[in-house]
Amino acid sequence: MTLAKAQQGKIPATVITGFLGAGKTTMIRNLLQNADGKRIALIINEFGDLGVDGDVLKGCGAEACSEEDIIELTNGCICCTVADDFIPTMTKLLERENRPDHIVIETSGLALPQPLVAAFNWPDIRSEVTVDGVVTVVDSAAVAAGRFADDHDKVDALRVNDDNLDHESPLEELFEDQLTAADLIVLNKTDLIDASGLKSVRDEVASRISRKPTMIEAKNGEVAAAILLGLGVGTEGEIANRKSHHEMEHEAGEEHDHDEFDSFVVELGAISDPAAFIDRLKGVIAEHDVLRLKGFADVPGKPMRLLIQAVGSRIDQYYDRAWAAGEARGTRLVVIGLHDMDEAAVRAAISALV
Ligand SMILES: Nc1nc2c(ncn2[C@@H]2O[C@H](COP(=O)(O)OP(=O)(O)OP(=O)(O)O)[C@@H](O)[C@H]2O)c(=O)[nH]1
Known part of the structure; x- marks a missing residue:
């Protein structure tokens, strides 16, 4: 056939x-x-x-x-x-x-x-x-x-x-x-x-x-x-x-895993100056060799949420949609790096930017 x-x-x-x-x-x-x-x-x-x-x-x-x-x-x-x-x-x-x-x-x-x-x-x-x-x-x-x-x-x-x-x-x-x-x-x-x-x-x-x-x-x-x-x-x-x-x-069929990579979510409050935040975020990403960072930010006074997309230290941002009625506003960012990335240090450095 x-x-x-x-x-x-x-x-x-x-x-x-x-x-x-x-x-x-x-x-x-x-x-x-x-x-x-x-x-x-x-x-x-x-x-x-x-x-x-x-x-x-x-x-x-x-x-x-x-x-x-x-x-x-x-x-x-x-x-x-x-x-x-x-x-x-x-x-x-x-x-x-x-x-x-x-x-x-x-x-x-x-x-x-x-x-x-x-x-x-x-x-x-x-x-x-x-x-x-x-x-x-x-x-x-x-x-x-x-x-x-x-x-x-x-x-x-x-x-x-x-x-x-x-x-x-x-x-x-x-x-x-x-x-x-x-x-x-x-x-x-x-x-x-x-x-x-x-x-x-x-x-x-x-x-x-x-x-x-x-x-x-x-x-x-x-x-x-x-x-x-x-x-x-x-x-x-x-x-x-x-x-x-x-x-x-591993022809014998051993399972593989993704232990070489790690990810975690950082939750923050509102970001009042997104331009300054993103500018300084680039430094944190470069210093800790973060591979990927993405998520949504709450900017006070804005009816829409800000989408943040970082690939290495190149960052794109735009307001993607209005916060829905009843949706809790907040900033949540997922961070992905190699497994030797120092999670506590990255968390602290990002939190210090707000
Ligand atoms: N300058 C430029 N940016 C691009 C291009 N294509 C995608 N991007 C940007 O690169 C970033 C990542 O793009 P995505 O489409 O989310 O990449 P992805 O492969 O789905 O990412 P993961 O699902 O996280 O693996 C976003 O900020 C995009 O806007 C391009 O051709 N040129």
Whole structure:
């Protein structure tokens, strides 16, 4: 049977992966607003105890995806909760009378896509859904800045604290694993680097993988729906040949975890001078090498909440929606870093900014 024939009648699912802050949610938001009439169900998985991505996407009011079609998986990284969380969610979705035309899954920035894609081979899922393709979003500016290059000092420092650390830099390894799974690589944030920087990023990304998936460039995740949702690969049949570092190191099937990374939520009162707060927050992020920080702030006198998004020490902010009636105003920020990040010091430093 040909691949096309085997896929006939199945709902296509696109897996969108990429490191923390690469631009996955931004790309999906753009997709929902330009979905060419397709009805999309969205499964979102996030690292950290604040559902920021789901909130951002629910607020975008796109017709392609109503609030009930946005499902958040919050019990940890999707690659570790396949059996307990992902499969039951898919089963429920497939039992709905009004099935979607396409399913889009946003993995957390720390997820290995391989176990998720392999789950589409489970009998109950395989007969109904196929993986149209895995799209890996790359933060071109972060690659150009050497974020994923092996930082030997850091790895050595981690090893001192963890004798079991059996591989190279966790960032580098995860970056490669997410690229290895890709059918399409989107080099995003091209507005932040020049042409020669972009050429180096292309070369570096290509050097990390043995296959040659298509690479396209984008800014603000602006990629046409016809490209993102029409790959037609059936990746569940190929994923066994795209092994992650973990799978290659532990063929015996040992579980992997995300112990190399840590996250916590900082709760603060109102922020009366957001410009000063954000300016000084950049210093805290740089000093403690915070990888990602995001959340909402309460600014006195403003009817809307302020969305704060930091990727490294680059910070975006905008008022995203009005505080709802009865909703407790407050500032909540999720902070993600490597596991040697000093949580108490970061908490104290952020709290001191208010
Ligand atoms: N300058 C610039 N900023 C971008 C671009 N794409 C996304 N961003 C910004 O980068 C930040 C992170 O974007 P998200 O879309 O939330 O990234 P993500 O991959 O979903 O992040 P996680 O879910 O936390 O892993 C936001 O502040 C975006 O506005 C881009 O092409 N250029």
